[in-house]
Amino acid sequence: MSNYASLLSLLAYSTSTFECAFEIVLVLSTLASLSNIARVNELYPSIVTKMIQPRKYAARYYDLTGKVGAEFQLRGCELVILDRYAYRLSPSFIMAWHGCLLREPP
Known part of the structure; x- marks a missing residue:
């Protein structure tokens, strides 16, 4: 299953059942998946979507960390699922959010 399909499954589950123990409040994406964000906006207009381009911060490692942390x-x-951003975040960011990250980089 693709990351996009996994995201849509999580969104569908979190918005369609009362037994769900979590609420998705933010979806961060990269430019590469901009069409996916448009689809999320269409299907789930109440969920905030943001696009942060990691390439824009390639020379400034900690600026990306600050931007992502500020959005959180x-x-x-309270809980964060990391996918594409995980390997671009600083060790200090990972430590600061330790215990809140559901998918930490190795």
């Missing part, structure tokens, strides 16, 4: 804090995120 702004939305009150």
Whole structure:
């Protein structure tokens, strides 16, 4: 199953059942999956979607970390599932969010 299909499955589950123990409040994506974000916006207009281009921060490793962390804090995120961003985030970011990350990089 692709990452996009997994995301849609999580979104469908979280919005269609009362037994769901989590709420998805934010979806961050890269430019490569911009069409996926458009689809999420179409199907789930109440969920905030943001696009952060990691290439824009390629020379400034900690700027990307700061931008992603600021989005998490702004939305009150308590648990975070990392996918494409995981390998681009600083060790200090990973430590700061340790215990809140459902998929940490190795």
